Structures are given as structure tokens and as C-alpha cells.
Amino acid sequence: MQIIEVNDKQTKKQFHKFPHLIYKGDSNWAAPIQGMVEDIFTPEKNKAFKNGKAIRWILVDDNKKLLGRIAAFINFNTSNTYEQATGSCGFFECADNQEAANLLFNTAANWNKENGMEAMDGPINFGENFVNWGLLVDGFMPQAYGMQYNPKYYEKLFRTFGFEVYFEQYSYHVDYTTPLSERFCKIAEWVAKKPGYSFKHFNFKEIDSFVENFCTVYDAAWSSHEHYKPLDPEDIHDFIINSKAILDEEMIWFAYHKDIPIGMFAMIPDINQILRKLDGKLNLWGIVRFLFYKKRKVITRTRILMMGIDANFQRSGIDSAIYWHQDKLMKKKPQYNEVELSWAGDFNPKVISLYESVGGKKAKTHYTMRYLFDRNKPFKRASIIE
Secondary structure, eight states: OEEEEOOSHHHHHHHHHHHHHHTTTOTTOOOOOHHHHHHHTOTTTOGGGGGEEEEEEEEEOTTOOEEEEEEEEEETTTTTSSSSOEEEEEEEEEOSOHHHHHHHHHHHHHHHHHTTOSEEEESOOSSOTTSSOSEEEEOOSOOOTTOOOOOTTHHHHHHHHTOEEEEEEEEEEEETTSOOOHHHHHHHHHHHTSTTEEEEEOOGGGHHHHHHHHHHHHHHHHTTSTTOOOOOHHHHHHHHHHTTTTOOGGGEEEEEETTEEEEEEEEEEOTHHHHTTTTTOOSHHHHHHHHHHHHTTOOOEEEEEEEEEOGGGTTTTHHHHHHHHHHHHHTTOTTOOEEEEEEEETTOHHHHHHHHHTTOEEEEEEEEEEEESSTTSOOOOOOOOO
16 A cells, blocks of 8 residues: 555545545535645635644555555644644545555644644644534434545544544534524523623625624633634634635624624535535535525525534523524525534533523534554543533
8 A cells, every 4th residue: 555645636535536536425425626625625715724734644555556545734723722732634535444544644644743743633624613523423414514424444544543533523403494482582682682682693795893893702702711712813814705605694693782792603505505516516516506406496405504602691591582583584585494512522412401401412423533643642622611
């Protein structure tokens, strides 16, 4: 077997080709858009390269047949916020062959070691955690946009190599055809109508103001948490602009107290329901087909990407009030009959409680796994957010 760095047109083509071999005939899989994956590994397109680095490889056998692929990356903004310096690996795909998997994992681990790391998380993304994050271990069904899908045997490959579960990620589904409970609606409406509170959904005409609001809420919600790093407004602005084709302004909400932003909620249509028809190619014909299917309203599911509440208001019911506003709006969009609430880490019981309070049923479980290079060091799971 031979490991080959992805660094030219041919190896990039093989990197994108291999998943199609793994998932051939699997109707649950939606091929990611190749251009979007390439953007992750392009310094001009991915702001994680500001203080980070990445590399990727393919694996072939002695007859040059593809056996797997993997990427390794380090975000130096966060790598040293753990007990040990921790790098990452992701975009892992492999035949059901432990020897091949071990070679891929060891290659990624050695690169991380050479760059000063003492552990490696995977499979994760080189960027935000709401896409390409986690190993699917339960709920092998069509995944929402950005959610990881993989064969069941991948868990065995990770565990046999020595990865352990750092935290679990739960995704909940809500049936939009089933009304919210009367009690929830009464409480949420009461909170929403309290003096001093106001709510507004996003619009592109005021993008700079909303980006500022987003960063304000993020800082207020997460600044006291382990591994917190402030957001770069430019990064958020670029993400919104680059995602304009898939965003719905009315699915992104902000809550205010006396005109100060205290909460935000972001949901997107599940474009995987279209991408499954495009085979990962968004050329001119692919764009035409994408817009055609979008206009035909073939998307029936949405996915909640994130929700954040200022720490000073986290017991005020604002999260319920935001969801109540969104639920009212969705009643005017009858093509949507399901929402995925993703993902809630097992370290965040508050979010899990909220998802369950709105009728969410646990549908999928992903693992974020960690491999300690010092095999004698005691393993510690992610700490619970109190």
C-alpha cells in the first residue's frame, strides 16, 4: 500500500472519486458538492488557514487501486485550549480493511505529532462544527445537509486503532405535522410578549447589523465556556454570503431585550434532498437542476444549525419564545413537514432538554473521537456544561 499526498489535479480527482466507490448504491448518501469540499482546503477560501494548516492524502494498493483517503489539520486558535495540544483528522473514507485504516490514521497522527500535537480528534471539520463533524454510529438514514454519513464499520476501524469517544452528538427530529404541546405554546407566547423583548428575523439588506448581533450573542453565550474563542465578524459575513443560495432569511431569528441582542437561532432547508440528485457536481447544468428542484419545493425538511442565548437570559425562556416565533412562521410554509435539531453534545444538557421539550425524538448519534498519542495517559471525556 502507498500513501500519496493530494497536491495536484490528478490526486484531487481521486480524493473526490473515492467516496463514490464507498457509497455506490447507498440511497442514504448525498454526495457533497466537490467545489465546497475544495474550498475547505483552499487558504483563500477557508479562514481557518489564518492560524492553521491542513494536508490530505489518498491510499492506493500495489495495483494503484484506491483504498482510502484522509485529511489532517490543526487550528492553532483552539489546539492548545485542551489539556494536551490537540490536532485533528477528517474526511476519512476507507474500505473495510483495518490495515488500510491504520495506515491512514498513523499518517495523520504522525503529521500532527510533527506539528507539536499530543492528540488527534476525528472525524471532524477544518472549520465550523456544524458541518462535516462526527462519526455516525446510530441512525443510518438520509442525513441532513452538513451532517456526516458513513458505513457502520467505520466505528470498528476507529476503535480498533485506539480512538475513544470524547463526546456524543445527538440529533433530534420533530414532526411539523404534530402541533407543539399546549403548555409549551402558552409559556413560550407569554415570554415572547413580555415587555422589553422583541424578535426579528434576518434579512440580507441589513447583513452587517445582523453579523454584529450574531457575534454579540455568541460572545455572551459562550465566553465563559471551555475552549471559547471569539468569532471573526468577517468570517461570519463571508459564510452568509457564500451560503446565500441555501439560506432562507425567515429561518434565522434574533431575540432582543431593550434592543440589545440576547439570542439567535439559525435553521436552513435540507438541500441534501436536492444534492442526492446532483451527484456532487454543481456545474452550469447542476445549478439549473438545483434551482429547478428548489422552485418545485422538493425540500420537505429543515435543519437547525445553531442556537445561542446570552448567559444572563438562559433561564428566561427566550429559547422557547424564539422557537415559538419560528413555528408560527413555518406554518406558512406547508412544504416543510420535519425539522432536524442538530446536534446537541452530551456535554450540554440544557440544549438536550430544550429539544425534548418541543417534542424532539432522538434520531441519530454521532461520536467525536479522540486519540491520545501517549497511550499510557488516562483518557478524559469532554466536561459537562453546568
